[in-house]
Amino acid sequence: MRFSLKFKIACATTLLAVVLVALVAGLQRMRMGEDYLALIEREQAWLTAATADALAEKIELQLQVLQQSAQELGRLDLNDPPVSQAALTSLAPARALFFGLTLVEPGGRVVGTLPSNPQAIGTNLSDREYFRIALDVGEPNISPPLRSRLSGKPMVLMAAPILGADARARGVLIGALDLNHPNTLGALRDTPIGNSGHFVVVTRGAAPVYVAHPDPSKVLQPLMPEDLMRDDDPAGRQGPAAIVTRRYLRTVNWELRAVLPQAEVLAPLTVAQERLLRDTVLLAAGFAVLVWAATFWLLRPLGRLQRAIGALRQGAALPLDAPVAEDDEIGDVARDFVALMQELQSRRAELEAVNDASPLGIFRCDAQGRILYVNDSYLRITGLTGTQAAAGEWQRLLDPADAREAVQSWNDSVQSAAGHRRVQRLHRSGDGRAVVVSVYAAPVRIGGDVAGFVGTMEDITEQRAVEAALQQSEARLRSILTHAPDAFVSINAAGDVIEWNQQAEATFGRSRDEVLGRNAAEFLIPPALHGSYASALQRVTLTGHGPAVNRRIEMPVLHRDGREIPVELSVAALHDGEAYVVNAFLHDITERKRAERQLRESENRVWAIADNVPVLISYMDDQTRVKYVNATFHAWTGRAAAEVIGKPLEQVISRGLYEQCRPGLLAALRGERVEFEGVSSAGGVERHMHNVYVPDLSADGRVRGVYALTTDVTGSKQVEAQLQALARIDTLTGLPNRRAFEERVEAALARSGRTCRPMALMFMDVDHFKEINDRLGHGVGDEVLKEFAARVLRCVRSTDTVARLAGDEFVIILENLGAASEAALVARKIGLALRGPFLLDSHRLAVTSSVGVAVVDGDDVTPADLVNKADEALYAAKRAGRNTYELLSFVGARQR
Template sequence: MLLVVDDQVGNVQMMFEIFKTGYEVCMATSGADALLFCQSRLPDVMLLDVVMPGMNGFDLCRRLKADPRTADVPIIFVTAQDDPLEEARGLDAGGIDFITKPFHIAVVQARVRTHLVLKQQADQLRLQQRQLEQSHAELRAINDSSPLGLFHMTPAAFCTYVNRTYETITQRDSAAAYGAGWKAAVHPDDLKTLDDGWRHAAGEATRFASVLRLCRPDGTTCQVQMRAAPVVIRGVMTGYVGTIEDITEHRETQQRLADSNRRLRTITENIPALVAHVDVDERYLYVNAQIGRTFDKDPAAMVGHTISEEYSPALYAFVRPHIVKVLSGRTANFEGQTVVPGGLRHFQSTYIPDKNADGVVRGFFSMTFDITRRKQAEIVQAENEKRLRTITDNLPALITYIDRNHCFQFVNATMQAWTGIPVADICGKPFIDVMGATLYAERREHIERALAGERLEFEMTAEAFGHVRHIHSTYIPDVDGDGTVRGIYTLSSDISRLKATEQELRKHARFDPLTGLPNRPHLYEILDAALARGRRHQTAIAVFFLDIDRFKTINDLHGHADGDLVLQAFAARLVGAVRVTDTVARLAGDEFVVVLEDLKQQDEAEKVAEKILEATRLPIPLDQDTLHMTTSLGIVFDATLERSARALIALADESLYQAKAAGRNTFRAQRV
């Protein structure tokens, strides 16, 4: 739009005739009118006369340029004055051109066109600058919110950027990290390894990864995982972008876990108990050293053999009913006796079922104690000897003796380990004073039943002294010769690890280990529930059946390792393309299913399909290559919700074949 400002109507009319074709021409006959006009509309170019009453053109130009809102409007002076000094005044005032009368119409039109193009280009540049500033601000905010420290370096390992997380991890500001300054935080013993590794990676333009120790200003040291990838532009490696992750706590946890496992195996191999793990075919999977010592056999040689092959016929016949019980899913506790190379021995055994996540018994764990001395002590009624030989500090369990007044008279070292209270400060004190009112309330009934003469065995979760433990406890009444219960023995084992293992196995049975998505059995559960919700809320659902086009070729060309990376990337893109309330599952191989709920129209599902197709087409970076893939989708849109989950998946599979027949990289849908 052109704004012509001239107090002579004839001049305005002339300009209108010149530019009426192809332009919107507006006019103002004074500087004040022009200012008022610009408050409501901004012209693309202003053609301004110099000599006007009230406010001349130069003054108007200066006022427009002083206002940020109108400062970018191009102003061309059109005047009969041909004095070079006047032209200089116009340009100094902010004009971009000075046209003197008389003029050639074609020249004026060309000059206006040129300034319009320049104006449009300037507007575009300003827009791009604002967008660039916005994008830069958003990217910095995203980077600073990352839980990882981010950095950029030149091939020579000169740092040019770090985010705030990097500053937090290293406890140094960005200025200290720039250039080679970041190396000042690296532990001196790790610096040579870092430099050698970086030079090798930069020389080959390959990825870099290393675990380093960083020295913080406060004197502490942290361990970080450093990873970097080369930035390649038009075949030239220009630098590296990478991350650092504080793995100090993770490494410490790993070390504690390794130490714990080592201690557990040391305990298992040295406790005076016979410990074994047996499968459903009664074959030994693990045998501890105590079994070998007791039966004078090599424990390693027993692994893989059945119980019947290692036991005498009489002993196997005795334990067989208890094996049947534990393999049915019930814990078996029993006592017996047998002849071993050392003579006749009395024993007490506990068989605990080993179940998978679905509750299916896979075998059992056995723990057998030699109670020969305890039996002998009971026979001679040597009370003190019986107590000392029953309760020892060598068992992997919490053992106590509680009298009729609910006071501890004996505790083993495990009590101190669990509570942090010295053993000497516990003996003689009431249960409630030591363990607290909450735990006492949970145990009181069991204590009173045991003091009444009942032998108890139970499991419960206990939260005390800053720890949550799943405890397996046995309460054994201490019966005097006349039948009086003088107190109770308690044996409590921490089976939290076993429970955690059971929970982890249960999880693996329902989710695909490669992608973390629900597997086929879990999908049927989810889809059945979705159908039920749809019927309840009277909404439709859609089921997508999709796979990766020519996935076998990808495996053949790139190998199964990269094939797995492709499957993981494909799964991640599916999850990113749907709502959090929708479901993505992996059936098998490269076959996936997506379930969309709470739909009204079929086109809602088709829009999601388009989104998935678009997301899948993005290239996948591999270690040595970049892979392009596509997918084909079969869709069934179900508003009736009368079919089963399996039937809907079968219909979606039919639609997938139609999409494949249509040339792949597309979808086909049907409504039922």
């Protein structure tokens, strides 16, 4: 149902008046819970600060590990894909901290991924802001949360520059954090506050979005009303009453928010609202009529503007019949709207001029595929006129050999509202010249519906001709150098060089004319290998077989300057009619050897980093044998790594801790990423541990082992326990509140049933307490309640429970009684304790109490039964004239 603006304004104004009255009536009631809420809010703010600092430290750790890993890659040749991929594989400890790692060369091209993703190799990331910052500024940075173009997953990317020895950027190492994947943020979102509270992480700024939320579907969504704070909710969109505290993260432009519903700690105060609603119904009705009439008069120009906009949508031309002469906000809107339409008309003309200047043919179609617009380049490529193009005459230009297929492909794309891409041969209108064009079209969606298509047409005739010539040239080159990608040397049976290509000249520093006819052993083979070389050469030339025939081996050869060059040797033996000729292909692997040495050094540095992070990092193989633990293991357990390496995990940790870890370990060995919490007492210190198990997968998908990351979260658990305890204390008297009483009375009944000893429940209130409040004020009333509670506490044992339910209502749980008379004795003792006057400021008050006692001796009595019986006794005491007690027995059916 659609409501008019007049109706909405009348309702809103009336509602505002009603709300103001209700606010005044309920202000006093609201103050009752302010002190308690302030206490909870301070404790929650402390928890938020501690959690935010811990989260910032984890993010700093990840960024530091990524930056240090990038430093280890600074000496590598990132243009060599095998070296790049090997370098990434060596970063397995850093990989455990991220969803994936990506290695990017300075031009923005992806040269390696971990885990390996061949489809991503070659992807250009030069337009990414985080990449440009890391490359240009030379500092690591963290991207805003975003949705991956490839996987569609919500991500946060950390980028660190890879600096060479000259301090120039040689590439960028990118670590990805999947926001819906268990990780640093995933652990936070699963951490509860109390029973129904939660943590969220949001971006800062004018339009914050979720980075982490217990509901994964809300990640990257705008901030929800239930997580708003009062200072960032001026529009009043905040959801159900909640205590929301926040803390900015020092590492990244985010903030951590802790959300705890007030309903968990405070009962709703709604009585005043109900009274206000009854009292203001008639006022709201009369007020609405007056507002309706005033609104109708004031909004007449707005109706005129609405009609003008409707006419524009029906095709009316400028200028519009809009209320531009009105000297108010509606006139301002009308004038701005007319100016906007004029600017839009100008921009449309500019866009059409840009399209006409493009070398690409540009066209636009409706949802049925009918052409609505083409630019000049489209007409030049096809030879059509604008009228012919609009009439769909492009179809008659198609090559007859595949015209039917081309038309069907276009129609299928239109019907399915999908993109269209095709290379097509055309015969230009007019001169009939054959051209090859590449056509691409994409659907235009508005509100989820396809409104049409836009596309481009490119003349690729010359490009195709060049590609054909290149293919022929490449075919000839491949036939000549099929087995000679590097240096090529041909040697006859006598050991003399008979062929020496240009790459051999460059690799070994000797010209072709210099070596032809010379024995290779004289200048190419190191003296230490002359014997093995001679025997291998004789075998190959006689039989065509040898250690390097049709396989690759590594060996050193001599350069002109006398230094040895490591090469990879492959030999093809061809028979020339008399003997076999050795055709040797030699690949200079000097750089590869240097990279392997650097890789080993890099691995050693990465392990050193792992030993210094404040997280226990370990690795188990597929038989659960411990293969690696970092230095944190020794710090926590006092045991050296050498004591546990090679042993099954079950023999390394206690049986109780192993039973906690075993389900997660088995799941990780099945290929699942597992996250769980447990308790350890290793080294005599009890720790609450957060564990993450990440499977180590081989290239064929087999699980080779499990990486384990264990974090000490003991501090966070202690804070959570403190908050839960505060939710059970009455802030005025310091006594247990109703929630704590309900938990304890049920436990007391259970103990009474087990021990076969009676117990009692005492209900009491302050006689004439309302008169004290009305006459002396709530401040004196609060002091009376505190003094009352103190005197009652002095009358009971330390094992008994005194609690305040609400207002002036108090209860006492007496356990382990010998007889019902003991409860009566306590009631009389309380009466005597209250006889002394209450000296409060300048007031001297006589305070008495009515007490109802319910004694139970049985095991089939429920807490509700016991409470009702005590309440019945309390009212009996009041009927007896107050300042007394009444005792009722409640005998259950105990079977012993």
